[in-house]
Amino acid sequence: MAWGGPGFVLAIIAMSTMGWVVTTWIRAKHGYSLDGEWGGTVGKTGMADERKVELLTAENQKLVGQVSRLEERIAVLERIATDPAERTAREIDSLRDR
Template sequence: MSWSGPGFVIAIIAISTIGWVINSWIRAKHGYPVENEWGGTTALGFDGLEEDYPNAVRKIALLTSENEKLNGKVSRLEERIAVLERIATDPAQRIAREIDSLR
């Protein structure tokens, strides 16, 4: 291979470009800011969509409150299922005694 020919220079440029593209793709995939052509960074997210930012914040707040409500429902249902499992696995005489004691 000739180290002084134009093929070597083109190979170095191709390797550098491919490395830059792969690096940018990985950074964008994982949510890191991507560098632009002049060394600055381009933030991901609401670029050009500043008018949608309040709506996005409101939507996040609504989803958070809905998530809390659903977590509460799930915990209550888990408690009820635990009671039903205890009733289903206990001997019949014990359940009958508890029912009679409640009367």
């Protein structure tokens, strides 16, 4: 095989590719994070991560509900603060009767 021929260049490329494949396989087998397409890292996901996502989704829905209720209460308070005094007094009394 000639040192400057195309066979030598292809052999170097093949060895480099095989080295990369073996290294990636070993890293994946032992749970290390892998290099992603755009330079980031890709880690193993497990059941614990999926459970965390489910819990965070449930908490997010709960907090969205609380925020909407608080927005309604703030709207009532703003309306009471900007309405004339007589109407506000009647509305406050009706709220007390509940």
